[in-house]
Amino acid sequence: EAGVAQSPRYKIIEKRQSVAFWCNPISGHATLYWYQQILGQGPKLLIQFQNNGVVDDSQLPKDRFSAERLKGVDSTLKIQPAKLEDSAVYLCASSLDFASGGNEQFFGPGTRLTVL
């Protein structure tokens, strides 16, 4: 079974530029999560989708971050414009329908973003 795929693995940009990350979850997983992991900290949820609807985006900085999952499968997370403090690893995870008790999340390898 293929795992969660993410690309790119690494990205270096200058502040005020824009960047986008892509995630393809495990086939059949209805729930998709984006986490931000700043160096030395645990991951923090940015946004959670159930199929193509948003379940929780309470910690997403909506003035600069956006995310979509238009067809309920793969997802894109965008930052525009980037700030220095956005330097982090962005992790995508997926799980079966959380509402049906599918609470094990499977993580992708992450995208390491460096903002200069």
Added chain:
Amino acid sequence: GDSVTQMEGPVTLSEEAFLTINCTYTATGYPSLFWYVQYPGEGLQLLLKATKADDKGSNKGFEATYRKETTSFHLEKGSVQVSDSAVYFCALTRSGGYNKLIFGAGTRLAVHP
């Protein structure tokens, strides 16, 4: 709000030593508790979990018991190997919530031969 506190690292041990990584939590209701591991250059992997009080999760020689009275979920292993060197994260999901994982800061373990 809900939170997880882990012992600070790094933890440095010799091979075959006993490992304990402390984890305590604050949450309303009855959360599910998890330990995730991140090996160098790899993504987060679920190590073990427990979904109710007094449950013991176990995997690959690691164990953790859900202790509601002390709000703890300490990770233990009787004899560590060099290959166990990684960062370990304690986490919870709130009961009745949307399955959002709330992580501790992580504890780096280094095992030397």
